[in-house]
Amino acid sequence: MNVAVVGYSGPVDRPPVCEIAQVCVELGTELAKNGYTIVCGGRDGVMELVSLGARRVNGTVIGVLPREEEGNPHLTVKIRTPFDNVTRSLVLIETSDVVVSVGGEVGTAIEVLVAYAKGKPIILFVGTGGWTDRFAEVLIEGRFLDSRRNVAVHKARTVREILQLLEAMRR
Amino acid sequence: MNVAVVGYSGPVDRPPVCEIAQVCVELGTELAKNGYTIVCGGRDGVMELVSLGARRVNGTVIGVLPREEEGNPHLTVKIRTPFDNVTRSLVLIETSDVVVSVGGEVGTAIEVLVAYAKGKPIILFVGTGGWTDRFAEVLIEGRFLDSRRNVAVHKARTVREILQLLEAMRR
Amino acid sequence: MNVAVVGYSGPVDRPPVCEIAQVCVELGTELAKNGYTIVCGGRDGVMELVSLGARRVNGTVIGVLPREEEGNPHLTVKIRTPFDNVTRSLVLIETSDVVVSVGGEVGTAIEVLVAYAKGKPIILFVGTGGWTDRFAEVLIEGRFLDSRRNVAVHKARTVREILQLLEAMRR
Amino acid sequence: MNVAVVGYSGPVDRPPVCEIAQVCVELGTELAKNGYTIVCGGRDGVMELVSLGARRVNGTVIGVLPREEEGNPHLTVKIRTPFDNVTRSLVLIETSDVVVSVGGEVGTAIEVLVAYAKGKPIILFVGTGGWTDRFAEVLIEGRFLDSRRNVAVHKARTVREILQLLEAMRR
Numbered sequence: 001m002n003v004a005v006v007g008y009s010g011p012v013d014r015p016p017v018c019e020i021a022q023v024c025v026e027l028g029t030e031l032a033k034n035g036y037t038i039v040c041g042g043r044d045g046v047m048e049l050v051s052l053g054a055r056r057v058n059g060t061v062i063g064v065l066p067r068e069e070e071g072n073p074h075l076t077v078k079i080r081t082p083f084d085n086v087t088r089s090l091v092l093i094e095t096s097d098v099v100v101s102v103g104g105e106v107g108t109a110i111e112v113l114v115a116y117a118k119g120k121p122i123i124l125f126v127g128t129g130g131w132t133d134r135f136a137e138v139l140i141e142g143r144f145l146d147s148r149r150n151v152a153v154h155k156a157r158t159v160r161e162i163l164q165l166l167e168a169m170r171r
Numbered sequence: 172m173n174v175a176v177v178g179y180s181g182p183v184d185r186p187p188v189c190e191i192a193q194v195c196v197e198l199g200t201e202l203a204k205n206g207y208t209i210v211c212g213g214r215d216g217v218m219e220l221v222s223l224g225a226r227r228v229n230g231t232v233i234g235v236l237p238r239e240e241e242g243n244p245h246l247t248v249k250i251r252t253p254f255d256n257v258t259r260s261l262v263l264i265e266t267s268d269v270v271v272s273v274g275g276e277v278g279t280a281i282e283v284l285v286a287y288a289k290g291k292p293i294i295l296f297v298g299t300g301g302w303t304d305r306f307a308e309v310l311i312e313g314r315f316l317d318s319r320r321n322v323a324v325h326k327a328r329t330v331r332e333i334l335q336l337l338e339a340m341r342r
Numbered sequence: 343m344n345v346a347v348v349g350y351s352g353p354v355d356r357p358p359v360c361e362i363a364q365v366c367v368e369l370g371t372e373l374a375k376n377g378y379t380i381v382c383g384g385r386d387g388v389m390e391l392v393s394l395g396a397r398r399v400n401g402t403v404i405g406v407l408p409r410e411e412e413g414n415p416h417l418t419v420k421i422r423t424p425f426d427n428v429t430r431s432l433v434l435i436e437t438s439d440v441v442v443s444v445g446g447e448v449g450t451a452i453e454v455l456v457a458y459a460k461g462k463p464i465i466l467f468v469g470t471g472g473w474t475d476r477f478a479e480v481l482i483e484g485r486f487l488d489s490r491r492n493v494a495v496h497k498a499r500t501v502r503e504i505l506q507l508l509e510a511m512r513r
Numbered sequence: 514m515n516v517a518v519v520g521y522s523g524p525v526d527r528p529p530v531c532e533i534a535q536v537c538v539e540l541g542t543e544l545a546k547n548g549y550t551i552v553c554g555g556r557d558g559v560m561e562l563v564s565l566g567a568r569r570v571n572g573t574v575i576g577v578l579p580r581e582e583e584g585n586p587h588l589t590v591k592i593r594t595p596f597d598n599v600t601r602s603l604v605l606i607e608t609s610d611v612v613v614s615v616g617g618e619v620g621t622a623i624e625v626l627v628a629y630a631k632g633k634p635i636i637l638f639v640g641t642g643g644w645t646d647r648f649a650e651v652l653i654e655g656r657f658l659d660s661r662r663n664v665a666v667h668k669a670r671t672v673r674e675i676l677q678l679l680e681a682m683r684r
Binding site: 016085086087090105106107109110113114116117130131134137138145146147148 | 187256257258261276277278280281284285287288301302305308309316317318319
Binding site: 062064067077078079080081082090091094095118 | 575577580590591592593594595603604607608631
């Protein structure tokens, strides 16, 4: 099962990324340990930390890169595209079976909404800030991102809860 | 100046579109009368009503269509693409100088966020429901869609206010 | 009917473009006079000359632009895209009903082959050099670009012959 | 090093694919044995045979799939895209360092030309028919696909020659 992790870009040692660094590394490690392939945008920020965590336990990390981007050093598969950040995100989401959202600015928000539009389940890692928490506040009936109600959006407060939700989906 | 109008798709005689039908036609007419070129997704719903309004006064309406879509009958320029709804929206937004959002489900939300990511000013036609009103509620400092604050998001309650905002941008 | 004109890019006063400049302007003028909407890549070279010719008689010229490109000054509709030259060509071809090829390097060759893949009729303006003449030499059974034979490729030696072929297609 | 293999699609037990089946499997096996990651369109025909050959020796095969395509059973990494065959080919080529062309109809021809446009070296496996042999006939100065001469196109008659060329590029 391919799990996309989307979230803040930016330097890993500066806010807002540094504030959630540990939990991102843990998320990567636990996803990899449990046999999930991680798909991400391949760049810095949350993407880099999750990739790092996965690589510590020899996991597979696919990075779908925008044009002229080398990607972080922890990717096991680099998919280069001729596209800008937004267009390449469409490939990233299509390649994933489920999306985990961690913090994030507008690019992350687009990825979550594209996932929803494509009927892919979403897990909001609440408490990580940015659009992840903003989406959690505006969910329709606590579960949907628009009135078509085409796929459920889940909230998780810990890495453990994320894994439990994924496990239930895998069955 | 190219003004994108994004919003609900769906039949124009059924909710939620029928409830805002008159104001959508009026928006199309007034944009065209004031010399704006309208860019839209070319399909039904808000797109069709705005196109209809613009054609009544001989305006120009560019429809950027997804694959295998004929478009509504009021378009003056049809841009066909080989893409799905979301991918074709990237062309729609890039071609626009400013985006007006009217109601809307997740597809509209993606278009608004892509506009923001690209630094295009946005006008939320508040009171029209859907993601337009949802965005109005979660704006950071009442004006931004993420903490990078890269372009202002405006709110308007009437067609007249929309025209005033556009006029100010045109100068 | 939307007629794509694809061909050499580059400065219009230098070879190879300057050698076919007059006939390109004439092509633009005659297409516009006969009521065809011209679709092109919107840049310099053959695109600029055809656009110029069309504008002399008040024709409509749609330019489908790659990212960060302003386009030549003769376009009546500018479609901006977030894409590189090749990706934007996919939109250009999809928007066209038939493609006229004039000279051209590898970018033109891609546009002709994409048209063929999409089942759009092609007119090779033979004698204009580049891939247009190269395709003319390798046609299967003098008419096809691969063994699937899914759409006919025509050869024309003059602007008049191009117009006759288009007229026959329009009927 | 990522090596794209492009070529005929279609059933592997029917012409023209069945006529080159053995050599395609051998190509996949030898590329994998020599440590190359294979990138392909992930579908049937040459893609399937090369994937099969690579999997026999535990190689890595990335398939970049068009929308709603499951891919052949030998892929180790499936990259799903929301795109049609042509648009997804742009990702396939961008992800590759060099392209090997085997037979092929118009889709293959587009992939070879996109590679050339992007400055990626190309190896034509001559004698395999289709556009691979057609390109070999029209090369400018025996080496280029247009007069810009931006990257060399090589010809190889055997799998061994392909490996020698790749080895020279790797250095």
